[in-house]
Amino acid sequence: MKASSNDTTSGALAHTFAERLIAWQAEHGRHDLPWQNTRDAYRIWLSEIMLQQTQVATVIPYYGRFLERFPDVAALARAPQDDVMALWSGLGYYSRARNLHRCAQVVVAEHGGRFPADPETLATLPGIGRSTAAAIAAFAYDAHAAILDGNVKRVLARVFGIEGFPGAPKVEREMWALAESLLPQRDLPAYTQGMMDLGATLCGRGKPRCGECPFDGDCVAHATGRERTLPTSKPKKTQPERYVDVLVIRAGERVLFERRPDSGIWGGLWSLPELTPPTDARDPDDALLRARLTEHAAALGAKLGAVQSVLPLHGLTHVFTHFKLHLRPWLVTLSLTGAPTSANDDNHAWLDGAGVAAAGLPSPIRKIADALSLHPSGTAQLSLPT
DNA sequence: TAGTCGTGGTG
DNA sequence: TCACCAAGACT
Numbered sequence: 001m002k003a004s005s006n007d008t009t010s011g012a013l014a015h016t017f018a019e020r021l022i023a024w025q026a027e028h029g030r031h032d033l034p035w036q037n038t039r040d041a042y043r044i045w046l047s048e049i050m051l052q053q054t055q056v057a058t059v060i061p062y063y064g065r066f067l068e069r070f071p072d073v074a075a076l077a078r079a080p081q082d083d084v085m086a087l088w089s090g091l092g093y094y095s096r097a098r099n100l101h102r103c104a105q106v107v108v109a110e111h112g113g114r115f116p117a118d119p120e121t122l123a124t125l126p127g128i129g130r131s132t133a134a135a136i137a138a139f140a141y142d143a144h145a146a147i148l149d150g151n152v153k154r155v156l157a158r159v160f161g162i163e164g165f166p167g168a169p170k171v172e173r174e175m176w177a178l179a180e181s182l183l184p185q186r187d188l189p190a191y192t193q194g195m196m197d198l199g200a201t202l203c204g205r206g207k208p209r210c211g212e213c214p215f216d217g218d219c220v221a222h223a224t225g226r227e228r229t230l231p232t233s234k235p236k237k238t239q240p241e242r243y244v245d246v247l248v249i250r251a252g253e254r255v256l257f258e259r260r261p262d263s264g265i266w267g268g269l270w271s272l273p274e275l276t277p278p279t280d281a282r283d284p285d286d287a288l289l290r291a292r293l294t295e296h297a298a299a300l301g302a303k304l305g306a307v308q309s310v311l312p313l314h315g316l317t318h319v320f321t322h323f324k325l326h327l328r329p330w331l332v333t334l335s336l337t338g339a340p341t342s343a344n345d346d347n348h349a350w351l352d353g354a355g356v357a358a359a360g361l362p363s364p365i366r367k368i369a370d371a372l373s374l375h376p377s378g379t380a381q382l383s384l385p386t
Numbered sequence: 387t388a389g390t391c392g393t394g395g396t397g
Numbered sequence: 398t399c400a401c402c403a404a405g406a407c408t
Contacts, residue, residue: 051404058394059404092392095407129406149404169387196404205402206397233401265391320392321402363393390408396401 013159013218018184018191024214025194030201034063036193041115041140042073048132049100053093053150056200062091074113077104085268085360094267099127117141138188146179147192148172151199157231158203161220165232241324243282245275245289246368248313249297249332251304253374254350257359265320266362270349272329273300284312284328297332300348305334318364329368 030036033056035047046066050059066087070076076084081101088097103126107115115136116122122133130148137143153166156175164171184191202209210222221230249256257270275296281289290310298307313329351359353374361369 048404053391053403053405054393055395055403090393092394093405095391096405099406127406131405135404147404150402151404200404236400267391318392319399320390322390388408391406393403395403397399 013215014182017159017182017215020214021194021198022184022187022190025190025197028201028212029190029194029197034060039140041136043067044139045103045115045128045136046100048135049096049127050091052096052132054091058091062087073104073107073115076101077108081268082360086358087360089269089360090363090366094269096127098262098268102126103128115140117143119143119145135192138192142188144183144185144188146176146183147195148176148179149196149199151203152179152195154205154231155195155199155203158208158221158227159215159219161224161226161230163230163232165234167234239323241326242278243326243328244278245293245328245330246272246365247275247293247297247300247332248272248329248368248372249301249334250372251301251334251336251350253352255356255369255372255374256300257349257351257356257361259347259349266365268360269362269365270351270359271362271365272368293330293332297330301332301334305337308333308335313368316364316367325364327364327368 033047035043038044047059047063050063050066069083069087070079079101081098084097084101085094088094088100091097106125107113116125117137117140119130119133119137122128122136123130128136134143134145134147135149137145138147153175156162156178157166160178162171162174162178166172166175198213202213208222208227210216210219210227213219213222216222221227247256256273258273260266260269260271262268273296275292279286279289279292283289293310294307297310301307309332311331311333313331315326315328318325318327349355349359351374356366356369356374
């Protein structure tokens with residue numbers, strides 16, 4: 001499959017592509033990231049999962065904390081899911097953490113604690129797709145397998161002048177075929193790292209530094225002035241907005257948290273109780289809304305006391321990839337009739353400041369919790385404006 | 387196949 | 398301020 005309108009140029013370039021990329025990587029690529037300079041498939045796997053749709057600078061501190069707590073696949077496999085989720089808290093895409101945990105258990109139970117060496121078997125494991133499997137196999141075992149992540153798609157689209165949104169199945173198939181045709185026979189780790197490095201540094205989304213690029217003279221995008229328009233961007237749609245009322249039910253120094261179901265947004269994380277079904281009322285003084293809030297809070301806090309007051313707190317908006325979420329928190333104060341307790345069922349927990357710090361919370365919920373200034377002991381203060 | 391799933395950086 | 402998107406996988 002020819003990618004360029006100029007077959008002669010494309011063919012000559014394809015012939016030397018890998019060799020030039022490997023030479024460039026040795027001289028100008030990255031060699032000191034925390035997950036480099038190891039052949040330990042566990043460490044490589046962990047980094048590849050964390051790096052899915054996540055930038056290097058974001059991953060680095062999480063990676064260090066994770067390895068310290070779970071130094072090998074057996075330690076991860078026997079850990080409680082809550083511990084894994086807590087260490088992943090803030091990193092996003094939480095199904096990655098659940099799949100990571102499951103994958104560790106499968107590797108221990110069905111592969112003797114050792115990650116398989118061939119990409120086809122790796123890709124059957126939870127959370128490992130075709131590209132991640134190739135990366136693990138190449139870095140840990142020198143496998144002859146192609147990756148196709150955002151970096152590679154950008155480099156291929158520009159260098160070979162490939163038109164069309166790379167997320168479209170037709171374009172993606174074309175890119176997989178091209179990526180595999182370009183593979184060298186040796187130096188797979190350096191080649192694979194080179195594709196990532198080139199896409200992440202010189203050939204970044206914003207301002208590509210074409211003057212320093214090893215393919216400067218052959219790049220279709222550069223030759224035709226299309227560095228800025230390739231790869232073709234995703235067709236855009238108007239994103240829906242959702243409004244959610246959440247309850248900050250407070251008993252002394254503790255606040256009630258609720259575990260979210262495994263599937264759906266923030267799956268498996270601890271969050272604040274939501275008013276369900278969502279209301280259409282936008283007016284904080286809406287009588288029916290107030291009544292529903294009070295009723296919901298009373299049911300959840302019944303063992304501790306009666307609802308004393310319900311006050312609106314400062315709302316916040318969180319933007320996801322596919323919708324915009326408006327969070328409206330309500331502070332519910334209980335007049336204590338029962339003894340203060342941390343007694344939990346599986347899906348509810350009364351947490352103080354220390355409990356909140358240790359729990360796996362989504363970022364916007366953590367913002368709300370932090371603004372409450374809860375303390376393990378002593379006087380609780382409210383700093384979140386109304 | 388098209389939606390779903392987080393958070394933070396960047397121009 | 399806002400659109401765009403990053404070492405993608407799953408359903």
